[in-house]
Amino acid sequence: MIVTADTRRNLRLIKLTHTAAWAVFAAAILAIPVVTWMGALRSGLWLSLLVLVEVAILSANRMQCPLTSIAAGYTNDRSDNFDIYLPLWLAKHNKLIFGSLFVVAEAFLLWRFAAA
Secondary structure, three states: OOOOOOHHHHHHHHHHHHHHHHHHHHHHHHHHHHHHHOOOHHHHHHHHHHHHHHHHHHHHHOOHHHHHHHHHOOOOOOOOOOOOOOOHHHHHHHHHHHHHHHHHHHEEEHHHHHHO
């Protein structure tokens, strides 16, 4: 692959976009138990819906972000964080970490709804 200034710029733009999207969904997952604890169950549901849209997109793309495939066209690098500005350890374990947090957050939200 020939690396040009345009290639590097495009990859940086993809990585920035991917990182921003990741931050939105990670923040939503972390916010669900907080708003649930505060009694804002409707907000918890909206955040859950946002995350479920992300899960549907990932599911439709073999459990990877569509931006990963786009980034792959600009580099031969295939490290776990080649397409996003995250530490390697977090990029490698991202789905396990945030998937687990989401399941726990959803269980808490359901429990609070059942108790309401």
